[in-house]
Amino acid sequence: MKQIIIATNNKGKAKDFEALLNPLGYEVLTLQDIEEEIDVEETGTTFEENAILKAEETAKILNKPVISDDSGLEIDALNGEPGIYSARYAGGEKSDSANIDKVLSKLEGVPEEQRTARFRCVLAIAAPGEQTETFSGSCEGRILNGRRGEHGFGYDPIFYVPELDKAMAELAPEQKAKISHRGNALRELKAAMPSWLS
Ligand SMILES: O=c1nc[nH]c2c1ncn2[C@H]1C[C@H](O)[C@@H](COP(=O)(O)OP(=O)(O)OP(=O)(O)O)O1
């Protein structure tokens, strides 16, 4: 089986990429599968910058082509927060549960029609000696009043997908792959760089 390295330490993202890439005949490897500990500092001010930082630094260390993912949730009623700070919204130690609690408390009393939000994902492809490329995808929805569903990771339990009348965490990985910001970004990548994912 062909292998592809995703420059992430997030196990939830790894599962999403498996649902997207296994059907194309790729085995997904992440930073959790390799000896070296790589945790690139996200000092950029946009998803693009952070995705490029993660991809280029990882490709350089491993001397191999990699794909990175920088993603997050933008909530309109919070002026786009948590945005690029999604992973550390509730503080230093990354905690999906604490992050969700913070969003729910900030949105307390905000009516349904004002709870619009979107997930964004930027993928960067970097390879030694090659120009880095980026691709982006988004997924529109609304923030629920509480958690629903057991699948996924991050903010999935509080993200409602109107077309499917389901929370993102109520979708099986294959269903999420069809509509997610990550799936949409990967389809952009595949359309522009077919030789990468054939
Ligand atoms: O499909 C998703 N479903 C739910 N939540 C999501 C999703 N996609 C991103 N998110 C949230 C999780 C995390 O709070 C942040 C990503 O932060 P981000 O820096 O890109 O990832 P990370 O630090 O967890 O792992 P890494 O940088 O090693 O890839 O956005």
Ligand SMILES: [Mg+2]
């Ligand atoms: Mg990160």
